[in-house]
Structures are given as structure tokens and as C-alpha cells.
């Protein structure tokens with residue numbers, strides 16, 4: 001195991017990218033940070049720039065207008081890159097499947113490490129997913 | 139003259155939940171103009187609706203927005219019931235009101251938290267979101283999901299409220315009232331917060347009317363409009379409540395209106411819960427026939443009036459479904475409120491209308507790699523052409 005992975009495991013910094021979500025998944029992500037769930041006790045922190053982030057949380061169907069920006073954000077991310085798809089939207093489009101403006105699913109665009117299904121997934125599910133992710137990084 | 143600088147905010151900005159692009163033009167520290175670009179969140183819902191059945195659309199419109207996930211279905215169901223001329227059962231009316239008001243409580247608490255966050259006062263954020271959790275618990279008990287409750291169907295509601303839950307809900311509401319009292323005193327007596335909010339981002343009543351603004355944004359400026367009072371539906375005319383207004387239209391009033399409205403919502407809810415003990419019976423009138431014609435429906439969402447229009451040709455789904463969400467008319471008011479303010483205040487001013495971009499998204503037309511600007515005449519022409527097309531297609 002390289003030193004990078006060793007450090008990475010201790011504290012995951014996440015960057016949240018909404019790409020045409022209905023807003024609910026985004027709210028549940030913020031909810032994970034608030035007192036009841038408090039993900040910061042696991043060292044998970046929401047950061048303001050993707051250049052500081054280890055994990056990219058993607059919500060929403062990838063709309064056509066967002067597609068080039070998603071790729072750009074992904075390229076700006078430092079290695080090793082971990083992408084997490086939150087909710088049914090980035091997985092297969094949820095109720096918006098078949099829309100003329102949908103460019104997703106996400107795994108056709110960038111490699112995805114973890115899917116957290118649900119519409120929206122409960123904060124508990126998000127925490128459980130991220131805990132599993134930490135396991136695999138070991 | 140001072141040099142003008144343009145500051146882009148977004149589309150992916152840490153302070154914004156949703157992808158949205160703002161351009162601030164500043165002179166020194168002062169904002170002189172704002173401009174916004176929409177369209178990152180556009181999912182083509184109106185078009186999708188044309189391919190779905192009447193019942194399915196209820197679940198589609200719930201997912202227009204994660205915060206108003208009952209407001210859109212209520213407005214949509216009102217529209218369908220208007221089309222079919224159906225009266226929903228008494229009990230369903232009360233249940234709709236309860237879910238609608240619970241949503242307002244959770245939405246206003248959410249906004250209060252975010253407003254604190256935008257002011258750099260993260261304590262308020264953590265408090266408000268902590269006390270929002272019990273509301274979500276109530277939702278989970280009543281509807282089966284924390285968000286996206288999917289309680290409605292055209293003709294009524296899908297689940298009944300269990301008598302067993304009522305005392306517990308009332309207890310939780312009492313707790314929330316106490317906490318809100320505390321937060322009101324703590325926040326509104328804080329000189330630092332006051333100096334950031336008072337007299338900032340003023341929206342005069344005439345301008346509010348000019349822009350056609352709705353909801354708490356315009357009620358903070360002293361204009362008394364509220365769909366729940368002006369054109370009652372569900373059980374809003376059966377219980378006694380007041381429309382909250384303030385006078386100054388500044389940020390402080392927008393906070394006050396929302397906090398007072400939350401208390402009012404709790405009041406409405408408690409009355410409806412009491413009424414549920416007497417009002418028994420069916421919760422849904424199944425609708426089997428969807429006649430050709432048009433229907434309109436609206437609902438006072440936490441951010442203002444949500445409007446739905448459906449047009450039917452007698453088939454299994456609408457041939458046209460139109461949605462107008464409150465942010466669409468509220469957002470342009472920052473053309474009035476933002477110029478003249480400091481850069482540091484711009485974010486909270488933009489957030490003061492409680493914007494919800496996913497409700498508002500529209501598409502832009504790009505032809506030959508150039509953006510086209512359509513004027514009002516162009517839009518009217520397009521709409522005429524479309525009406526003609528539809529008419530010739532569905533002419534009877």
C-alpha cells in the first residue's frame with residue numbers, strides 16, 4: 001500500500017456535484033453532515049474545490065448541459081479518484097429516464113466506484129456506503 | 139468612473155446546492171448588476187409527462203423538486219380534479235392539508251439553516267437542521283419516506299393517517315415550537331445578524347408586483363397574497379388561520395415572515411389533526427374517466443404559488459402539461475434587490491427568495507453554435523404554431 005492510500009483512508013474529503021438532481025439527494029448529503037448523523041466524526045468533510053477532494057459525490061441525471069462540466073471536474077480531481085453515484089438518478093435516470101436532456105447514466109461517462117441506490121437514499125444508507133468504501137480502500 | 143469587474147459564481151459553487159450560474163458585475167465592493175443563466179438542471183419533465191399516464195405523473199411531478207415534493211402533486215391533482223370535475227373525500231382534504239403544512243415547516247426550517255450558513259453563522263444551520271429531523275421522522279411515520287412522500291393521487295390520498303400517531307405528532311410539534319421560539323430570540327436579538335439583515339436587499343411592494351413575485355418574498359414586502367386564502371382548496375377554508383405579512387421587504391422581514399409562517403403552519407396542522415378524529419370515511423375517489431378538456435390547479439408551496447395546467451384529449455395521459463414554479467417569478471426580483479449591495483451580501487440576497495432552481499429550469503435554444511434570444515413576439519408566435527399543430531392533430 002502506498003503512502004497516499006494510507007493517508008486517504010484516514011479522512012475522506014468529498015466534493016459534491018449536482019448534475020440535474022431534484023435537490024433531494026443533495027439535501028440528504030448535507031443532512032449527513034448535520035448533528036443527528038454527523039459524518040465528520042468519521043473524518044468525512046465537504047470541501048469547496050474538487051482539487052482538494054478524494055471523493056466525488058455525483059447526484060442527478062447527467063443533463064446535456066452538465067456533461068462537459070462533469071468531465072472537466074473529473075479531470076481536475078487529483079488521483080486516486082473515487083466517484084460515488086448517489087441516488088437512482090445517476091444510476092439509470094429514475095423517473096426521468098428517456099428524457100431528451102439526459103446524457104447519463106454516470107458509469108458511461110466516468111468510472112464509478114460505489115452506487116448508493118434510493119430515491120433519495122437515507123442518510124444512514126449514505127453513511128453505510130461510505131463506510132464500505134473505506135473498507136475497500138484498506 | 140470606476141472600473142467594472144465581472145465575478146462569475148457557479149455553476150458548481152460550494153455555496154450552491156444546485157448547478158446555477160450567476161454573473162455579478164461589481165464596481166469596487168459594490169454590486170451594480172446581476173445576471174443568471176439557467177438550464178443546468180433541465181430534465182424535460184413537461185415532455186416526459188406527455189408520455190406517462192395520469193397516475194404516473196403524480197410521482198413524476200413529485201420529483202420536480204426535492205423540497206416541494208408535495209406541493210407539485212397537490213397542484214397537479216387540483217388540476218386533474220378540475221379537469222374531471224371530481225370532489226375528493228373530506229378526510230383526504232384534511233390529510234392533504236396536513237402533509238402540505240408539514241412540508242412548509244420542514245422547508246422553512248431548511249431555509250433558515252441555509253440562510254445562517256450563507257451568513258457565515260453555521261450554528262444556526264446546525265440547529266435548524268437538527269430540529270428539522272423530527273419533522274422528517276413524522277413524514278417517515280405517516281408516508282413511509284423521509285422525502286418524496288408520494289402521498290397523493292388524483293382523487294385523494296394514498297395512505298390514511300393512523301390515530302395512534304396523532305398524540306406523538308402533537309408532542310413533536312410542541313417541541314419544535316419551543317425550539318423555534320428559542321432560535322427566534324437568539325437570532326433576531328443578535329446585533330451582528332441584525333446589522334447584516336436589516337435594510338439590506340429591500341424589495342419595494344410596487345417592484346414586487348411588477349415582477350409578479352409570489353409567496354414569502356412578496357408577503358415580506360407587505361403584499362397580502364396567498365393562494366390558500368384567495369382561492370381555497372383542500373381544507374384551508376375549514377380551519378382558521380392568518381396570512382402573515384411584514385412591511386419593509388428587507389432580508390430581516392423575509393426571515394421573520396418565514397418564522398411566523400412556520401408557527402401558523404403548526405397551528406393549521408394541529409387543527410386538522412383534531413378534525414381527523416371526527417371526519418371519517420374514504421380517502422380516495424377513484425377517477426376512471428378523463429374527459430377531453432383543460433384543467434388548472436394551484437397550491438401555495440413554501441416558496442409561493444405553484445401552478446399546473448393540463449390538457450386532455452380523453453386519453454390515458456395529458457397532451458400538454460405545463461408547470462410554473464414560484465422561483466421562476468421570484469428569481470428576477472434580485473435585479474432589484476442586489477444592485478447597490480456589498481459583494482459579501484450578494485449570496486444571502488440571492489438566497490433570500492429561497493430559490494429552487496430545479497423547479498425553474500428552462501431550455502435555451504442553440505442553433506449553429508450560437509445562442510438564440512427569443513423575444514416575447516417570437517414566443518407568442520411559437521406558441522400559436524404549436525396550438526395550430528395540436529388543433530389540426532386532435533381536431534374532432
Ligand code: SF4
Pocket residue numbers: 020021022023024025059060061086087088089090094095118119120121201204286
Ligand atoms: S434519485 Fe430521486 S431524490 Fe435523488 S435526485 Fe433523483 S429523483 Fe431526486
